[in-house]
């Protein structure tokens with residue numbers, strides 16, 4: 553019979569309870585701008601950054617987690633070599649092929665955010681289901697596929713190394729009636745069904761308990 557462990561998580565820097573949903577892989581402290589990935593008792597720390605909300609939009613702001621990383625790519629296709637920025641959605645995504653992928657869209661548009669200096673009161677980041685290692689693997693796969701679409705790379709060496717990885721809270725405008733989440737920087741709207749934990753994220757989570 554499996555043992556059930558409940559661990560209450562608090563921020564190692566300030567001691568406040570960490571934000572997260574029950575099945576999250578990463579827990580965050582907004583005031584310390586810290587993201588903690590917890591796996592098999594090992595903790596890794598990553599910077600947590602907040603992207604600015606674009607004003608003038610109607611609707612509530614929902615912050616969704618996206619990993620930003622710098623990748624050093626060495627490939628036989630020149631335009632896909634060198635240092636690149638990649639974004640990988642950190643929330644549970646459903647039916648990506650159907651609903652689209654904000655991480656891929658931000659990557660393709662080369663979007664970079666300026667980090668906000670003051671985090672709006674009460675701004676939290678929840679629903680980080682994908683850890684940093686998984687995000688890097690996803691980015692590697694997406695870039696390899698993009699290169700492969702340009703040229704048959706069977707048997708060729710493509711090396712992709714991630715040199716910096718940060719967790720970003722990216723604001724989306726939530727149109728509850730229309731069932732849409734809009735990313736104003738790329739002017740793209742996604743179905744709310746894309747984000748599996750949206751209801752829990754909107755409800756603010758269930759505190760920092762983690763059951764394993």
Ligand SMILES: [Zn+2]
Nearest residue numbers: 563566581584
């Ligand atoms: Zn803290």
